[in-house]
Amino acid sequence: MSQHQSSQKSPMQQADIQQQITNSIIKILEKGTIPWKKPFVSDTTKFLGLPINFTTGVNYNGINILLLWINAMDKQFPTNEWATLKQWNKLNESIRPQQKGTMIVKYDFFEKEKDGEIERIPYIKKSYVFNRSQLKSYVPVVGDHPVTDNVVEKIETIEEFVSNTKVKIQHGGFQAFYNRADDVITMPPTEHFIDTDYCTAGENYYSTMFHELGHWTGHESRLKRLNDKFTKGNYAKEELVAELTASFLNAKFEIAGNEIPNSAAYIASWLKELKDDKNMIVSAASAASKAVRYLESLDC
Template sequence: MQNIKDTYQRITDTIVEQLEAGTKPWIRPWRGNVRSSLIPRRATGEAYRGINVLMLWISGQMFGYEENTWMTYRQAQDLGAQVRKGEKGTLVVKYGTFTPKEREDDEERSIPYLKGYTVFNVEQIENLPDRFFSPIEETPSTPVPHLETVETFVSRTGVKLTYGGTNACYRPASDDILMPDRERFNSEVHLYSTLLHEMSHWSGAKHRLDRDMSGRFGSECYAVEELIAELAASFLCADLGVTHDPRDNTAAYLASWLKVLKNDKRAIITAAAKAQSAADYLHQLQSSKEREAACPDCSSATA
């Protein structure tokens, strides 16, 4: 089995290779099955998270898979199916901590682990049950400029949002987001990709997830936070069924991200984990708002 350092390096090399080719590997040209989940899923239906989402998106983009369900060779066999001869699997990881028996009384001595294993897209497998494939539907030809699902999601976070001007940014001092007028965007795809990027920055405020957002443009700290926000936006767009197509700042940002990734092979995994936390945080705000809507008086009730 590969050691943990080799696994980190393989993942980082994959991301760097895509970035050096001028491709942001977390952006996929979604097509085909509109009813298929945009977040990759296991054979059980459980969604992958963090760095595994990126690794499977990269593989799907490279090989043109339209389905987003993945499973191990053994899982395919257990279903009476078979991976086609010559098919190449995709690396995913399982990560967590464990405590050796002799240290079970000391929680601070838990040891992190990262284990790599191989999965295959269902399109690489023969004789799978029909339930693993989505019916093909044509994507509507006319874009919808106002997506109620995303608007509701944004509203339920409680973020202070203002449209006007020409810049998109999160302003820490006033703890709000400024967006250009809606008509300045080419489509709802560009608008919501940008908005969810800025909301990901918003999640990192000290009184929320408390990420380090002190860096200036060109610094490593700034590059890392931008990478976290872009990854989080890509996760959120997938969750909400929106194509992710961020602002065209490719050259400067790719250069800064490559520098960070080449200096620290764990950086992309850490960034993906923090991006997942940002997306999770914004989703959690939805639940609290739903409870308040269902019971307006509950929040003020006392025991």
Template sequence: MARPSRKSASTRPDIHTQITNQIIEAIEQGAGDWQMPWHRTGEGLNRPLNADTGNAYRGINVLSLWVAAEVRGFSTGLWGTYRQWQAKGAQVRKGEKASLVIFYKEYDAEDVDTETGETTDGKRRFARASYVFNADQVDGYERPEPPVAINPVEAIDQADAFIRSTGAKISHGGDRAYYRPSSDSIQMPEPSRFLGTPTSSATECYYSTLLHELTHWTGHAKRCDRQFGERFGDEAYAMEELVAELGAAFLCADLGIALTPRPDHAAYIDHWLKVLKADNRAIFTAAAQAAKAGEFLEKLQSVTKAA
């Protein structure tokens, strides 16, 4: 039987701890040369999809399934529950281990955040676990033809149009990339100063860096108004960097751009581990805020097209 074992509520860690520990373990297993899952392939990385509905997973579930696929060497981003695979005429192989995703049981409440379960009155919906298996773990499933990869030129054109539609103030010059809150502007080196890597072209390096800074840009008070100081104190800056890292990963996956680690990426790993170990909901907060940043930027695309 391939179903996950059911432990009693008193012995099973809560859902937030299970997912947080999974991500911590994956990072620590990589020791000093850890690369986040979204840096692992030169073809870019798509959001994981539910094999039954075809819908893309969101927020923390994207990160959780990316990590699971990286650690266990899965070659596909298709996932489904035991019953969903059965309904498609497929069978999860005996002994296969499920991966954990999270959802929130719905209650009648206004303005509910679907990633954190928070409402405007401070209440929370009940977090529920769901166990899914990758298509690599099942027999009897005929995979559909993989989607045609986005032409690199088209991907860059698409990314350029996406960024331009935000209306963000972007200046070029110098040798550093950063967002400056005081002027509400992004500073980027000239595109010609970026170098290619084994997984990304020089142009992709430029755009993935710009999408990182664009995620920072969404944190301004007149946009998503991200404030981590009260909760995370001295680690608030590391939290914002994690949001920008995840935000850029989500955007690159959607736009077909291979994400390149920032030069200072490794320096933040220890900070992130410290935050994750101290707060089992920190990664949920970061993923939810990254998702909100992406949704905000998507809405700007709609506004531009409507105009």
């Protein structure tokens, strides 16, 4: 894999690079994650920190921050330190087999003479960087993991409620998600959750868990929303069911829910879904209530 693509690109190639960037953003949003706002930390500092070049000590900026954040979340990299293959090699480091680089981009100019004048034309150069945890020499250390003063205080009524469901919950990594194939909820460690302007670390933790618990109820062995016919077409509705389930459970246990991102794009996406399907909100609310009743039936 070439680490630097410095040759001049055609307009079509330039558009392809921009499409790759856009696709990477769309991909993570389609997973239900907003890469620039989460209620828990995902690398060495709060709110993901800023990716940094290990060899120069300089932070990446612009779109490269999002590109590196997205890949760090997707691959669950525990550090925000990156460098090109060439830079790692200069430090006598090598990359583990089967590891892929993460694309970053740089805007540059080339000069072209036109009508006797020199014209500077912008273009995009792409290169690839590797996270420090992809090195053969990498050994996890305490400093690679988030450190936060926030503490998730256990709420015994919620702990008992969740325990009675017999749901399998594992802690690790930097993502909260429900794996239908394994029928397991994965949550980031409690120490990764942080206080926000609207919620305590504990409220963010439990409301995040409630969201994933909402998905859990849809398994084919329970309420059968997530069966073999489950496709991308009804993904948005399932996300809405999970969000409403979490909201209903938050109200039941009198805790604040996750902060709703102040994002016009986020709101617009839901508006589009709801406008395209006038029955979605009614159907999703009904399914969420059914999910809550099912969970309550296990609470004994």
